[in-house]
Amino acid sequence: MTVFPRTDGQRWEIATAELEVRCRGATLPAGWAGLFPAFVEDKSTTSPPHVLLDVEPILDWENPHWPSPQKSNWWSTRTADGFHVEGPDYSGDFRQDGAVLRGEIVANCAEPSSLAGALRFALNHWLLGRGMMLHASGVLRNGLLWLFAGYSRAGKTTIARELNGGGEPTSVDRVVLLPEGQSVLAYPTPFSDPGSELVRHEPATPEAVVIVEQGERHALHRLEIASAAGILVHHSSWNWQSRAVMETALETAGWMAERVPMYAMTFSRDEGFWPLLEAIQGDNRCCGPRRFV
Amino acid sequence: MIENESVFVPSGRVAFRRVGEQVVLVNPDDNVLMTLNSTGSEVWEWLDGKRSVEEIAVALQQKFEVSTEEALRDVVTFLGLMLDRKLVERATVGSDE
Numbered sequence: 001m002t003v004f005p006r007t008d009g010q011r012w013e014i015a016t017a018e019l020e021v022r023c024r025g026a027t028l029p030a031g032w033a034g035l036f037p038a039f040v041e042d043k044s045t046t047s048p049p050h051v052l053l054d055v056e057p058i059l060d061w062e063n064p065h066w067p068s069p070q071k072s073n074w075w076s077t078r079t080a081d082g083f084h085v086e087g088p089d090y091s092g093d094f095r096q097d098g099a100v101l102r103g104e105i106v107a108n109c110a111e112p113s114s115l116a117g118a119l120r121f122a123l124n125h126w127l128l129g130r131g132m133m134l135h136a137s138g139v140l141r142n143g144l145l146w147l148f149a150g151y152s153r154a155g156k157t158t159i160a161r162e163l164n165g166g167g168e169p170t171s172v173d174r175v176v177l178l179p180e181g182q183s184v185l186a187y188p189t190p191f192s193d194p195g196s197e198l199v200r201h202e203p204a205t206p207e208a209v210v211i212v213e214q215g216e217r218h219a220l221h222r223l224e225i226a227s228a229a230g231i232l233v234h235h236s237s238w239n240w241q242s243r244a245v246m247e248t249a250l251e252t253a254g255w256m257a258e259r260v261p262m263y264a265m266t267f268s269r270d271e272g273f274w275p276l277l278e279a280i281q282g283d284n285r286c287c288g289p290r291r292f293v
Numbered sequence: 294m295i296e297n298e299s300v301f302v303p304s305g306r307v308a309f310r311r312v313g314e315q316v317v318l319v320n321p322d323d324n325v326l327m328t329l330n331s332t333g334s335e336v337w338e339w340l341d342g343k344r345s346v347e348e349i350a351v352a353l354q355q356k357f358e359v360s361t362e363e364a365l366r367d368v369v370t371f372l373g374l375m376l377d378r379k380l381v382e383r384a385t386v387g388s389d390e
Contacts, residue, residue: 224313226314226315226328228312230317230326230328233317233326234326243307243321246319247308250308250310250317250319251310253317254312254317257313
């Protein structure tokens with residue numbers, strides 16, 4: 001067992017853990033296993049199929065509930081030896097077993113949103129202390145990865161699709177960001193489209209992150225890095241009332257903002273977004289040939 | 294009331310990180326995100342549980358070449374805002390924490 005010191009002198013305990021995601025009444029969609037090194041498909045078990053995920057969660061025992069049931073469609077609560085989580089179509093239990101935290105999440109894998117919710121929960125645990133998940137779509141074009149983040153229906157997937165010549169974006173809706181060496185790698189995830197051909201590109205360092213929203217008029221500006229970090233945290237998939245979670249998100253977002261240029265882009269449906277993308281391309285052209293098309 | 298000899302520390306619930314020239318704060322209790330300007334960032338990093346409000350004002354006055362009164366007023370205003378948002382808390386004088 002290791003510890004993670006807090007600035008106030010207290011310590012977070014990090015327990016080695018095993019997490020098992022069990023599918024209820026369905027087979028595991030192709031493409032889920034092997035998505036990340038942490039996922040290991042257990043081929044010894046065929047019914048029910050399940051995915052084993054080694055995680056090292058940082059538990060915030062100060063909060064008996066995170067988030068509150070009133071604020072979210074999922075919640076967790078402390079139990080005698082661990083905690084219990086309830087989602088829209090999944091549930092899970094975690095318990096301390098010596099130095100190991102063991103968890104099991106049961107989900108209806110035939111229902112994409114259930115499976116996605118369960119695995120998002122599992123992956124978020126795995127990401128604690130490592131990185132973060134960003135609400136973004138991306139396209140890998142000419143060897144360069146462009147990420148478009150924003151609220152649902154802001155247009156991020158539409159832009160990524162257009163940028164890819166009408167083809168599907170190379171990552172849809174959620175990407176995982178992991179600091180790697182002196183850079184950061186963006187991994188595609190299947191969370192909005194489980195069961196389809198999921199992994200469309202290798203992990204790549206983003207060329208730029210564009211925060212997208214629709215408005216009356218075109219607007220584009222490059223974000224200061226502190227603002228960029230805050231906006232990345234805002235658009236992360238974290239929604240837990242936990243300082244440890246926020247520290248991880250902030251660390252990753254800060255690391256990313258210090259290394260990858262970020263833009264805020266407002267586009268009107270009438271005028272389209274191409275002029276803005278070309279402006280970003282021009283701004284980014286300082287460091288070599290970087291073209292969308 | 295914030296007295297000159299008061300000592301503050303960041304709230305134990307707040308996550309923060311310096312990003313470039315500024316400090317970014319996240320309060321997980323209400324999901325409030327805040328980016329401090331350069332002055333606020335300096336003051337934030339002086340909230341070490343040892344320096345009093347007055348000592349922070351003197352440090353601020355030396356760094357930014359403002360009057361002591363102005364620096365003290367800015368520090369008190371800043372800490373008042375931080376207290377209202379539960380982003381800082383009073384340190385126990387004499388504590389090693």
